[in-house]
Amino acid sequence: MSIIQVQNLRKLFPTQKASLWQKEEQFVHAIDGVTFELRQGEVLALVGESGCGKSTLALTLMGLERATSGHIFFKGQEVTQGRGRDLKQLRRQIQMVFQDPYESLNPTMRIADIVAEPLMVHGLGGSKAARMERVVQALEDAGLKPAGSFLHRYPHELSGGQRQRVVIAGALVLEPTVLLADEPVSMLDVSIRAEILNLLADLRQSRGISILFITHDLGTVAYFADRIAVMYLGRIVELGETAQILQRPQHPYTKALLSVMPVPNPRLRRERIILQGETPNPIQLPTGCRFHPRCPIVQPHCAQVDPEWREILPAHQVACHEAGRRDNNE
Amino acid sequence: MIADGVAAHALTDISFTLREGEVLGVVGESGCGKTTLMLSLLRLLPSSGRITSGEVLFMGRDLLSLSEAEMAEVRWKNIAMIFQGAMNALNPVHTIGRQIGEAIIRHNYVQDKKLVDNRVAELLEMVGINPDRRRQYPHQYSGGMRQRAMIAMALACNPQIVIADEPTTALDVMIQAQILELLATLQEKLGLAVLFVTHDLGVVAEMCDSVLVMYGGVTAEYADVDTIFNAPQHPYTQELLRAFPDLSRPTGKLVSIPGYPPRLTALPPGCRFAPRCPHVMERCHQERPPLHTPSPTHLASCHLLET
Numbered sequence: 001m002s003i004i005q006v007q008n009l010r011k012l013f014p015t016q017k018a019s020l021w022q023k024e025e026q027f028v029h030a031i032d033g034v035t036f037e038l039r040q041g042e043v044l045a046l047v048g049e050s051g052c053g054k055s056t057l058a059l060t061l062m063g064l065e066r067a068t069s070g071h072i073f074f075k076g077q078e079v080t081q082g083r084g085r086d087l088k089q090l091r092r093q094i095q096m097v098f099q100d101p102y103e104s105l106n107p108t109m110r111i112a113d114i115v116a117e118p119l120m121v122h123g124l125g126g127s128k129a130a131r132m133e134r135v136v137q138a139l140e141d142a143g144l145k146p147a148g149s150f151l152h153r154y155p156h157e158l159s160g161g162q163r164q165r166v167v168i169a170g171a172l173v174l175e176p177t178v179l180l181a182d183e184p185v186s187m188l189d190v191s192i193r194a195e196i197l198n199l200l201a202d203l204r205q206s207r208g209i210s211i212l213f214i215t216h217d218l219g220t221v222a223y224f225a226d227r228i229a230v231m232y233l234g235r236i237v238e239l240g241e242t243a244q245i246l247q248r249p250q251h252p253y254t255k256a257l258l259s260v261m262p263v264p265n266p267r268l269r270r271e272r273i274i275l276q277g278e279t280p281n282p283i284q285l286p287t288g289c290r291f292h293p294r295c296p297i298v299q300p301h302c303a304q305v306d307p308e309w310r311e312i313l314p315a316h317q318v319a320c321h322e323a324g325r326r327d328n329n330e
Numbered sequence: 331m332i333a334d335g336v337a338a339h340a341l342t343d344i345s346f347t348l349r350e351g352e353v354l355g356v357v358g359e360s361g362c363g364k365t366t367l368m369l370s371l372l373r374l375l376p377s378s379g380r381i382t383s384g385e386v387l388f389m390g391r392d393l394l395s396l397s398e399a400e401m402a403e404v405r406w407k408n409i410a411m412i413f414q415g416a417m418n419a420l421n422p423v424h425t426i427g428r429q430i431g432e433a434i435i436r437h438n439y440v441q442d443k444k445l446v447d448n449r450v451a452e453l454l455e456m457v458g459i460n461p462d463r464r465r466q467y468p469h470q471y472s473g474g475m476r477q478r479a480m481i482a483m484a485l486a487c488n489p490q491i492v493i494a495d496e497p498t499t500a501l502d503v504m505i506q507a508q509i510l511e512l513l514a515t516l517q518e519k520l521g522l523a524v525l526f527v528t529h530d531l532g533v534v535a536e537m538c539d540s541v542l543v544m545y546g547g548v549t550a551e552y553a554d555v556d557t558i559f560n561a562p563q564h565p566y567t568q569e570l571l572r573a574f575p576d577l578s579r580p581t582g583k584l585v586s587i588p589g590y591p592p593r594l595t596a597l598p599p600g601c602r603f604a605p606r607c608p609h610v611m612e613r614c615h616q617e618r619p620p621l622h623t624p625s626p627t628h629l630a631s632c633h634l635l636e637t
Contacts, residue, residue, distance in 0.1 A: 190531070192587070194584035258577065260503055260507035264576050265535055266556055
């Protein structure tokens with residue numbers, strides 16, 4: 001069952017006009033036709049390099065950015081252009097875990113107040129005592145035990161990993177059905193990343209929360225996600241189950257990304273596909289397939305025709321003309 | 331080169347040797363003293379920091395006993411540095427060409443204006459930037475190009491040693507791959523010795539010949555890259571490897587190390603890893619382990635290695 005369904009979503013940001021004479025307004029194509037679903041209780045990883053639109057997508061799902069066109073359904077109900085009370089209701093269900101626990105906690109507030117704030121905003125939790133009870137529960141669920149010893153402390157007294165747990169507690173206190181986690185471990189030391197990932201995995205297990213996990217790091221995703229969606233320049237170019245994507249990637253961009261992930265094994269010498277240049281600017285998108293200027297297997301028609309989103313293997317979709325052709329597969 | 335520094339508990343008894351043309355990885359988590367170590371080698375510590383004992387031998391000469399003027403000669407001409415975060419390390423109001431030229435003139439590599447300009451063009455070409463772009467400003471460069479410019483700047487005076495402090499940390503994977511490839515090519519072509527500071531074990535495995543693993547300001551383990559990854563002796567190295575995602579075997583389980591790295595102001599007595607160590611024994615909490623040598627080229631500071 002799908003919790004969130006996204007259909008052909010687009011989000012364009014207008015740019016400043018280049019000059020007085022340039023009449024035509026230009027747009028940054030941050031998200032440009034994205035379709036996917038987030039299923040009940042799954043972890044879907046959204047992987048891509050900076051500027052591919054993955055964070056804008058999260059903000060649009062939260063209703064913090066308004067979609068230019070397309071549809072977002074939450075539990076079957078369209079929420080794309082929700083406003084006011086509807087939107088607030090939606091945000092209670094969809095909570096976000098931000099990247100940097102050093103910047104997303106107010107340094108002047110105590111942990112108890114930070115975690116209680118969402119309850120206040122939504123007018124939940126009843127009496128002060130009842131509210132505190134929910135705060136304690138959320139802190140313990142986030143692995144801060146005993147919660148009592150954290151309630152009256154300030155963020156600066158906590159380590160990075162503990163802070164990220166406070167951020168997660170703040171999201172959990174509303175008992176959401178969906179967590180949008182935007183690079184939740186990239187600011188943490190390697191030795192404590194796994195514990196935060198394991199915490200998220202447990203929450204999914206115990207509460208059936210669905211997680212959209214946004215990251216640039218295919219390495220962490222491999223251990224954690226059920227499915228992977230790879231984004232490039234505002235669009236999902238490949239989507240499939242984690243093992244499928246990692247072992248049988250079909251899109252040349254996915255293949256390249258996987259090939260350059262550093263592997264902690266000095267005996268393994270792999271062939272790396274290093275794409276030259278950088279992601280083109282999202283104002284003037286390339287014609288045809290947006291990946292064609294950097295694609296190692298580009299064909300003449302790629303510059304003309306935008307590839308359609310097709311199922312190449314069961315439950316495995318890709319947007320590429322050449323993917324799956326015999327001569328391109330080893 | 332041998333460094334052996336003790337500076338207000340930030341670093342204690344660190345020793346290593348960097349050979350000609352070698353790439354040595356320095357690995358550790360935040361606060362383990364990696365950056366302090368690099369700054370000590372160049373004697374660029376902030377004024378509050380002091381090196382209280384030890385020596386830094388560069389081709390037999392102790393850098394710590396040089397005068398400030400002599401040290402200034404060594405910097406950039408012999409030992410140069412690629413800083414972390416190219417965005418902040420470049421001056422936004424000067425052109426890239428001028429900033430690289432400044433490094434050349436400052437260190438008296440060449441003086442003639444025309445020659446400086448030629449050298450800047452040559453350096454940019456070497457790092458894969460069109461020399462015509464030397465008249466542009468940092469904001470006109472992308473993140474990857476700024477990092478390339480930083481590399482060009484480090485190579486300006488043809489150093490023997492380059493210290494690279496997390497040179498790819500803030501970059502996307504594809505740009506990181508481009509920069510690593512560039513560094514590897516230049517290292518080989520110019521015969522550079524490189525001190526590569528990073529927290530990314532994957533990068534270490536791909537780039538380095540030997541590895542120094544640091545924890546809480548001390549050496550945890552020091553050996554060639556194959557030993558570190560395939561026969562690590564220190565529990566910290568072993569646990570760090572288990573905590574690091576490995577795409578080549580994603581079926582394993584990621585393990586975290588309980589607790590968090592020690593703060594340098596509150597170091598545990600005895601072994602600094604003891605509070606987080608899975609094999610901790612009574613004596614680890616009291617006695618600091620000496621550096622054991624499981625093999626002549628392998629150092630590890632752990633009581634378990636006592637025979």
